[in-house]
Amino acid sequence: MSELKIYNSLSREKEVFKPLNPPFVGLYVCGPTVYSEPHLGNLRTFMTFDIVYRYLLHLNYKVRYVRNITDVGHITNEFDESEDRIQQQASREQLEPMEIVNKYTRSFHKLTSTFNLIDPDIEPTATGHIIEQIDMVKRILKNGLAYESEGSVYFDVLKYNEKENYGELSGRVLDDLVAGYRELDGQKDKKNPVDFAIWKKAASNHVMQWDSPWGMGFPGWHLECSVMSTKYLGKTFDIHGGGMDLKFPHHECEIAQSVGADGQKPVNYWMHGNMLTINGQKMSKSLNNSILPDELISGENELLEKGFHPMVIRFFMMQTHYASTIDFSNQALIAAEKGFQRLMNAFKNLHNLEYKSGNVNPEAVEEVKSNLQKMSDHMNDDFNTAETIARIFDLSKKINSYS
Numbered sequence: 001m002s003e004l005k006i007y008n009s010l011s012r013e014k015e016v017f018k019p020l021n022p023p024f025v026g027l028y029v030c031g032p033t034v035y036s037e038p039h040l041g042n043l044r045t046f047m048t049f050d051i052v053y054r055y056l057l058h059l060n061y062k063v064r065y066v067r068n069i070t071d072v073g074h075i076t077n078e079f080d081e082s083e084d085r086i087q088q089q090a091s092r093e094q095l096e097p098m099e100i101v102n103k104y105t106r107s108f109h110k111l112t113s114t115f116n117l118i119d120p121d122i123e124p125t126a127t128g129h130i131i132e133q134i135d136m137v138k139r140i141l142k143n144g145l146a147y148e149s150e151g152s153v154y155f156d157v158l159k160y161n162e163k164e165n166y167g168e169l170s171g172r173v174l175d176d177l178v179a180g181y182r183e184l185d186g187q188k189d190k191k192n193p194v195d196f197a198i199w200k201k202a203a204s205n206h207v208m209q210w211d212s213p214w215g216m217g218f219p220g221w222h223l224e225c226s227v228m229s230t231k232y233l234g235k236t237f238d239i240h241g242g243g244m245d246l247k248f249p250h251h252e253c254e255i256a257q258s259v260g261a262d263g264q265k266p267v268n269y270w271m272h273g274n275m276l277t278i279n280g281q282k283m284s285k286s287l288n289n290s291i292l293p294d295e296l297i298s299g300e301n302e303l304l305e306k307g308f309h310p311m312v313i314r315f316f317m318m319q320t321h322y323a324s325t326i327d328f329s330n331q332a333l334i335a336a337e338k339g340f341q342r343l344m345n346a347f348k349n350l351h352n353l354e355y356k357s358g359n360v361n362p363e364a365v366e367e368v369k370s371n372l373q374k375m376s377d378h379m380n381d382d383f384n385t386a387e388t389i390a391r392i393f394d395l396s397k398k399i400n401s402y403s
Contacts, residue, residue, distance in 0.1 A: 002380045004059065006239070007323060009247065009270040010169050014382055019238050020268065025061045026237035027053060028229040028267075030246055031123070033070040034104035035089040038111050040276050040283065040328070043293050045243045047314060048273040048322040048383075050117040052241065055379055066232045067120040068225060069108075071101040071127050072208045072218055084218070087207055097208050101127075111293055115310050122232050126224040130210050133219040133227045136261045137199050137212075145260040149189040151201030151215040157194045160256050166194075169255060169270060170248035196253055198223045222253035230258060230266055240267040244274050271322075278303065278328040291328070305330045308337060315340045318385040339393070346396035353402055364398070371395050 004017040019025045029049045032042055046067075056063045072086060090097045112119070126133075137153050140146040146155050157166050161174055177194050197220040202209035209216045229240065235258070242251060251270065258266035276283045283290050291301050299307030308316075316336035320326045371391050378387035 002377045004380045005382055006269050006271065007382045008268075009272050010267075015269070017269065019061065020234075020236065023060060023062050025056055025063045025239070026233035027056070027063055027065045027239045027241070028225070028233055028237065029065070029067045029120070029240075030225055030242040030250070031067040031069050032104075032108050033085060034101050034108060035085040036104060037292055037294075038104075038108050040291060040293060040296070041243060041245075043111065043115065044276060044317055044322075044326065045241070045273045046112060046117055047115065047317055049241045049271075051318070051322075051385060052239070052271070052383055053118060055383060064122070064233060065118075065120040066122045066124065066229065068228050069101075069105060069123060069125045070221065070224065071105075071125050072097075084206070084208060090207070114297070115293070115314055124228045124232065126219065126228075127208075129224065129227055129231070130219065132231055133223050134199070134210075134212050136223060136227050136257065137219075139261040140198065140257065143260055143263075146198060147191065148214050149191075151217060152189060152197055153199040153214055154190055154195040155198050155253070155256060155260065156191065157196070157256070158192050160260060164256070164259055166256055167248075167252065170252050172248055172252070196220065196222065196249065198257065222250055223257060225250070226254045226257040226261070226266065229254075230262070235262050236264055236266055236268065238267075239269045239271060241271040241273070244272045247272055273322045274325050276326050276328060280327060283328070296333075303330075308333055312337045312340050315343075315389075319389055321382075321384055321386050323382070342400070343392060343396050346399040349402070350399050353399075367398065368395065 005014045006017050007013070008015050027049070029046070032038055049067075053063060053065050072084065084097075086097050086100050090100045093100065095103075137146065140155065141148070141153065144156075145160050146153050157174070160166055166172075167174055167177070174194065178192065199212060199214055200217050200220060201215060202217045206218070209218050229237065240251070240254075247270075255266065258264070278289050278291070281287060281289060289303065291303060293313070295301040295304065296313055297307050297310060299305070312333070316333055317326060319336060319339075371394055374391045375388045378384040378391065381387070
């Protein structure tokens with residue numbers, strides 16, 4: 001059998017997977033910010049890493065899967081004094097922030113159950129790790145890579161970049177970032193426009209705030225993942241996953257924070273899933289072309305002709321490699337539905353076939369073995385579900401021919 005290879009976003013190459021402490025594997029995936037209904041982009045990411053998790057288990061690895069819940073600190077614009085998204089939604093719905101958190105966490109869990117995603121082993125929340133986040137801020141300050149300003153604490157990107165490479169993961173050039181961020185407002189309390197908050201001073205009307213050595217405030221969005229991933233998986237762990245949109249600034253900042261606090265890179269393999277489009281356009285609320293998972297199931301969206309079973313939707317997404325863009329359309333979903341039904345028919349026919357002793361076709365046995373080997377090779381090639389499904393279709397044709 002071939003070795004498992006993973007495309008590492010950091011090295012930009014496929015690398016043979018070598019866990020730090022085999023057979024144990026640490027897997028961390030950025031979870032949802034629970035201020036609204038989960039969207040299809042979220043769903044695709046979590047489906048992707050459900051497959052990664054399942055396949056690692058299939059290879060007999062003992063996986064600790066951690067996926068967080070962001071329930072504080074995700075502000076609408078980290079470059080100004082914008083409001084926390086959860087508090088903003090609480091104001092809209094006239095609820096307490098924790099009511100918003102509970103409401104949309106339940107909605108997220110319902111969605112993952114509907115699409116048959118395995119629960120993570122640990123699902124930590126940002127609010128449950130405030131003490132640990134304050135402690136990491138202290139370590140970064142002690143190492144001279146952060147500074148306090150007006151009750152907030154900022155990561156000093158230029159100081160970090162003297163010895164490290166800020167932008168290594170995303171391919172961003174720091175000089176270009178500095179030039180671009182100078183045009184933004186709300187930068188007066190920073191040394192440099194690219195510096196990001198690891199602890200944010202809370203306004204008097206900010207409901208979600210905690211006491212700290214720097215006054216009342218709340219942790220920066222990037223900080224929570226650095227803290228929770230390393231707490232449960234170690235200061236360096238195997239795989240960190242998320243959507244392509246998180247590569248910068250979120251994951252770039254995670255690396256900087258962890259190196260700034262503990263002096264070592266936190267992750268060996270970075271994996272990023274790609275985006276969704278619909279009829280060739282980026283799926284976006286602003287373009288009025290976004291579809292919620294529940295709408296895909298019910299068909300209650302003007303862009304859809306009908307609803308689709310959750311497993312058809314999952315199958316549709318698996319037909320494309322996780323690092324490639326998926327384009328949603330009625331025609332593509334209907335085609336996926338037909339393909340899924342062919343596979344289900346083959347599965348039923350397989351159970352109905354009678355085994356007769358001494359009547360085994362050696363060529364058929366070899367064909368099955370060959371296809372199984374090809375499936376393993378495809379999955380070992382950066383979890384290539386698209387090619388794996390193609391091999392399954394080859395087998396299904398043979399099975400259906402016996403029915």
